[in-house]
Amino acid sequence: MKILIVEDDPAIASLLERTLEEEGWRSVTADDGEEGLYRAEMEPFDLMILDWMLPGLSGPELLERLRKEGNEVPVLMLTARGETADRIEGLRKGADDYLPKPFSIEELIERIRALYRRSLGSGGNxxxxxxxxxxxxxxxxxxxxxxxxxxxxxxxxxxxxxxxxxxxxxxxxxxxxxxxxxxxxxxxxxxxxxxxxxxxxxxxxxxxxxxxxxxxxx
Structure with missing residues (x-):
């Protein structure tokens, strides 16, 4: 699986990269919204991990642009904004799942696996x-x-x-x-x-x- 990470916090981005590598997944990292949009438009990915607060384009703005272009890559949105209204906004912009910060690595991995299964047309394993x-x-x-x-x-x-x-x-x-x-x-x-x-x-x-x-x- 090839995953795009769009995250401006170097510590979190590094943690995500290591976690994905340990699972045998490949990753590409962008540290701002503009670069994330460019990467998503230029390369095929199986899944995107997208931070809400980003320099340049915000996560929801990036996602809205992608969906308008017809890009249906599954998106797991990460954010410290845990209010229900924020989650609803992210889902309305086109996010497939939502994981509040701080998060556990185990939950992150299982959510990635679940999104990937759904993208392949299977709700199970x-x-x-x-x-x-x-x-x-x-x-x-x-x-x-x-x-x-x-x-x-x-x-x-x-x-x-x-x-x-x-x-x-x-x-x-x-x-x-x-x-x-x-x-x-x-x-x-x-x-x-x-x-x-x-x-x-x-x-x-x-x-x-x-x-x-x-x-x-x-």
């Missing part, structure tokens, strides 16, 4: 997509009841394709999502990962759309 069953909590994948042994990148690629199921996903999108932090990327690494995933879930379930990318058909 298990997703069913045709013959595939995915246990998000245990990171296990089953094909018609038989467990598949997927490597980490294969699992992440499957979830990314599933999120865009039925629509083409370009090589560039895959690279930015799964390998952005790697400086030296082998030229054929995406092709090899696609090939290996096809062998495990069935070649016909990942279709190549010429000039467009890869499409998951399940």
């Amino acid at each position: 298990r997703i069913e997509a045709g013959p595939l069953q995915i246990d998000l909590a245990e990171r296990r994948v089953f094909l018609e009841g038989e467990e598949l042994l997927l490597k980490r990148k294969e699992y992440e690629l499957l979830l990314f394709l599933l999120k865009h199921r039925g629509a083409p996903v370009s090589r560039r999108m895959i690279e930015e999502q799964l390998w952005e932090s790697e400086t030296f990327l082998q030229s054929n690494v995406i092709q090899v990962t696609i090939y290996n995933l096809r062998k495990k879930i069935g070649r016909e379930r990942i279709r190549t759309s010429r000039g467009m990318g890869y499409i998951l058909d399940v």
Whole structure:
């Protein structure tokens, strides 16, 4: 999972980065509203952690702009403003969930997981997509009841394709999502990962759309 952190407090931003890394999630950090908006417009993210009070654009202003542009990235809003009216305002601007400061790391992680499950169309820990069953909590994948042994990148690629199921996903999108932090990327690494995933879930379930990318058909 790739998460955008928009937080101007260096201590909180650092805590969030470490927490996400420990969970195996990648993160990109912006320290003001303008940079956060730019990042969200230029890169695909699975989720955004957004502070309310930011230099430049405030959290609600940033979020309102994104939603008007049609960007539906799930947003978890953080704020020290715990009044009901403030929470309602954040939700009306397009936030998907709301976590008052100070917060516990355990609750933060569970809220992130819940938002991600909802974005994949599942309210629980298990997703069913045709013959595939995915246990998000245990990171296990089953094909018609038989467990598949997927490597980490294969699992992440499957979830990314599933999120865009039925629509083409370009090589560039895959690279930015799964390998952005790697400086030296082998030229054929995406092709090899696609090939290996096809062998495990069935070649016909990942279709190549010429000039467009890869499409998951399940």
